Amino acid sequence: MICPKCKAEYREGFYKCADCGIDLVAELPLEAAPEAIFKDPVEVFSTYQQSEIAFVKSILESEGIPYFFQGDSSLLISAAGAYARLFVDAKDADRIRELLHELELSVPESENI
Ligand SMILES: [Zn+2]
Numbered sequence: 001m002i003c004p005k006c007k008a009e010y011r012e013g014f015y016k017c018a019d020c021g022i023d024l025v026a027e028l029p030l031e032a033a034p035e036a037i038f039k040d041p042v043e044v045f046s047t048y049q050q051s052e053i054a055f056v057k058s059i060l061e062s063e064g065i066p067y068f069f070q071g072d073s074s075l076l077i078s079a080a081g082a083y084a085r086l087f088v089d090a091k092d093a094d095r096i097r098e099l100l101h102e103l104e105l106s107v108p109e110s111e112n113i
Helices: 050-063 074-078 091-102
Strands: 042-045 067-070 084-089
Touching: 042 050, 042 091, 050 067, 050 084, 050 091, 084 091
Parallel strands: none
Antiparallel strands: 042 084, 067 084
């Protein structure tokens, strides 16, 4: 088990980091790179709005579509005008764009990464 914050390693049976007080994870999350998750990632959406991020995530999860939000931590977004970018696999991209369009969320033009 590993603390996602301070990266301390714990034996099996530990669930919280003694230093940070946060839940341990079995594996560290992948570094923020959509390429690590999708062979052919396509950016289908970007937003500054936490509410939109949460909304889109809930849709994708209910549809069972794998996705990757780059930079979706609230700290990152509220700081310095950063924004979250949604990536999905190329094979799901058209479907997601359609879905987002129906939901009247802004969809950026298709662009190569
Ligand atoms: Zn820790």
